[in-house]
Amino acid sequence: MTKLWGGRFTKSAEKWVDEFGASIGFDQKLVYQDIQGSLAHVTMLKACQIISIEEADQIIAGLKTLKQKAEQGQLDYEVAQEDIHLNIEKQLIDEIGPVGGKLHTGRSRNDQVATDMHLYLKTETKEIMESIRALQEAIVLQAQQHVETLIPGYTHLQRAQPVSFAHHLLAYFWMLERDFGRLKDSLKRVNVSPLGAGALAGTTFPIDREMTAQLLGFEGIYENSLDAVSDRDFIIEFLAASSTLMMHLSRFCEELILWSSQEFQFIEMDDTFATGSSIMPQKKNPDMAELIRGKTGRVYGNLFALLTTLKGLPLAYNKDMQEDKEGMFDTVQTVKGSLQIFAGMIETMSVKEEKMNAAVSQDFSNATELADYLAIKGVPFRDAHEIVGRLVLTAIQKGVYLLDLSMDEYRQASSFFEEDIYEVLQPKTVVARRNSAGGTGFDQVQKALEKAKTIIHP
Numbered sequence: 010m011t012k013l014w015g016g017r018f019t020k021s022a023e024k025w026v027d028e029f030g031a032s033i034g035f036d037q038k039l040v041y042q043d044i045q046g047s048l049a050h051v052t053m054l055k056a057c058q059i060i061s062i063e064e065a066d067q068i069i070a071g072l073k074t075l076k077q078k079a080e081q082g083q084l085d086y087e088v089a090q091e092d093i094h095l096n097i098e099k100q101l102i103d104e105i106g107p108v109g110g111k112l113h114t115g116r117s118r119n120d121q122v123a124t125d126m127h128l129y130l131k132t133e134t135k136e137i138m139e140s141i142r143a144l145q146e147a148i149v150l151q152a153q154q155h156v157e158t159l160i161p162g163y164t165h166l167q168r169a170q171p172v173s174f175a176h177h178l179l180a181y182f183w184m185l186e187r188d189f190g191r192l193k194d195s196l197k198r199v200n201v202s203p204l205g206a207g208a209l210a211g212t213t214f215p216i217d218r219e220m221t222a223q224l225l226g227f228e229g230i231y232e233n234s235l236d237a238v239s240d241r242d243f244i245i246e247f248l249a250a251s252s253t254l255m256m257h258l259s260r261f262c263e264e265l266i267l268w269s270s271q272e273f274q275f276i277e278m279d280d281t282f283a284t285g286s287s288i289m290p291q292k293k294n295p296d297m298a299e300l301i302r303g304k305t306g307r308v309y310g311n312l313f314a315l316l317t318t319l320k321g322l323p324l325a326y327n328k329d330m331q332e333d334k335e336g337m338f339d340t341v342q343t344v345k346g347s348l349q350i351f352a353g354m355i356e357t358m359s360v361k362e363e364k365m366n367a368a369v370s371q372d373f374s375n376a377t378e379l380a381d382y383l384a385i386k387g388v389p390f391r392d393a394h395e396i397v398g399r400l401v402l403t404a405i406q407k408g409v410y411l412l413d414l415s416m417d418e419y420r421q422a423s424s425f426f427e428e429d430i431y432e433v434l435q436p437k438t439v440v441a442r443r444n445s446a447g448g449t450g451f452d453q454v455q456k457a458l459e460k461a462k463t464i465i466h467p
Contacts, residue, residue, distance in 0.1 A: 024088075031088045032331050033096055038338055040084065042128040043093050044076045046121060046204060049224035051112055059214050060111050068112050071105035093125070094118050115216045117208035119238040119326040124204040126337070128225065130247055131199050133341045134192050140348035141189045141254075142465050145182050147355040149461050152178040156454050159436050160275065160365045161374055170377055171369040171436045172449040174360065179457050184257040186464065191250040198243040202227035206237035209325035239325045241315065241333050248312040251340050255305040258347055262298040265354065269295050274364045279357035282350065297354060301347045308343055311336030369436040373401050375411060378439050379430070386425045396423050 048069060055065030075097060078084050090096040095118070102109035152175035162172040202222035205212065211234045218230045231237035268275035278295050286292035318332050369375075376397050383393035400422050404411055412434050419426035432438055444450030447457075 028088055030091065030328075032092045032334065033086045033088060033090065035335050035338060036093045036122075036125075037086050037096070039093050039122075039125040039129055039334075040079045040097070041076070042125040043097050043121070044072050044079070045128060046124045046225065047097065047112055048072050049221045050116055050204060052224060053217050053221045054111075054114060056220060057215055057217055059114060059216070064108050064111055067105050067108050068101070071101050071109060072112075074104055075100055092118070092122070094121050115207070115212045115214035116205065117238070119208045120203045120206040123206075123238055123240070124202065124225070126244065126334070127199055127201065127203065127227070130243065130337070131196065131226075133345075134196055134199060134247060137251075137341070137344055137348065138189055138192050140345055140352070141185050141192075144348050144352040144355065145185050145189075145461070146465050147352045148178050148182045148185075149458060149465065151175075151355055151358070151360070152182070152454075152461075153458055155360060155362070156451055156458070157437070158360065158362045158365055159369045159440055161368050161372060162449075168372045168374045170443075171374050171440050173440055173451060173454045174365060175458065176449040176454050179454070179461060181257065181261050182461050185254075188250065188254040188257060191253065192247075195243065195246045195250055197228075198246060200226075200228045201243075202230045203237035203240070204230075206231060206234035209235050209238055235324050239322075241319055241330065244333055244337050245312070245315055245319070248308070248315060248336065248340055251344050252305075252309050252312050254344060255301075255308045255347065258351055259302045259305040261351070262302040265298045265358070266295050266302070269293075275361055275368070277359040277361065278354060279359070281357065282354045297350050301351065304343050304347060308340050311340045366436070370412075371410065373404070373411060375434045375436060375439045376401055378433050378442075379411065382430065382433055383423060383425055388423070388425060 051060075051065050051068045051072070054060045055062055060068075075084065084096075084100065086093075086096050087099070090099050098109065098113060101112060155174040155178070158174040159171050160174045160177055161168045162170045162177070202218065202225060204221045204225070205216050205218035222228075222230050231240070265276065265278070267273055269278050278293070278298070280293075282295070282297040283293045284296040286294065314336050315333055318329050322329055379397040379400065380390060380393040383396060384390045388396070400411065400414065400419070403418065404414055407413075412431060416426070416428065416430075419430060433442075440449055441451050444453055447453065
């Protein structure tokens, strides 16, 4: 089959070579963006009188017909036409005749493919941002039910201090808020039009790049034609933001997996998001959380793959850049799926308040309160730290906890201890007193919840 660019060639490639070089197997995802960009381009050609009104109207009608066929799944994609751009152009010519060949006046596949990807990422980034908001809302709904539910806080995966479970959940709300902000900021680089840059040097036709940018909803145009067709920074930025987002989801998954284990028993995942064992009848595995944790690696891989592809490329377009799409498509699909699953997991998980509250009563996570208690009474904190350390050692040796020690034992450790120490050591008191801005104190958590609600429902 003759290629649309084949005039200079004396023979055709073998089929297997065509198959290796073709991208239509994956870039057909850009069919609507390709038609959208072409409609804007031909509208501009008509307005600038580069082609006649009659020719432009024929092309516009043909493109709209192709769009309808695409929506109905009636477009046939051919490997021989390599990519979505040539496939659409070939089918346009088949639909309306040779006049369809005038569509490509004043543009190249290089600026065409870049335009398609800008349009694609603009739409998908906004949808991912909406999915982040949905997950944040699920977190807020769970958190507001558990402001006074206590859970051990950990450092080094060792119990450190008790915290409000709502406070712990909201930590991920704010991580997601940064992810939302990164994606929102990245739209500034996505929302720029490369259309009209040509292959690399612009065009001799009197085109109006600002017009096509406006028609496509872009905020501006690339100022340099070489940069316009060479730039994939906007994809790298998206992949980097997605990698950070997936890292946050993966950390959250790790905690959900731990919390749902027999050793913790802090939560139970809904059956929808768990699976059983083919051999062990008792098992309930948190597979969806594990999958999201695992899929994080593929998103990282897509980022590093594109960085590696681009790192040694001279300007302008090189065939290597065909490798920019599959990782982008895969990341979009992975991130959107992960966010949707995650929101469902958070909405439906059961929180075992009794287990959590019992956990903070059977450890030494209230030890810092003793040190602070002495420091408030004038004991240098380092001295207070040592006194409390000895009390913890005493309790460990006796097989009890700090609330179980007698007043005599406290007085032997320091004359500053009074009877109120038993109230100070109560887990709820420990948490409530941490009322500094951003802390786990119940009043602070309520403030954080109200602020979170105004963010997701401005």
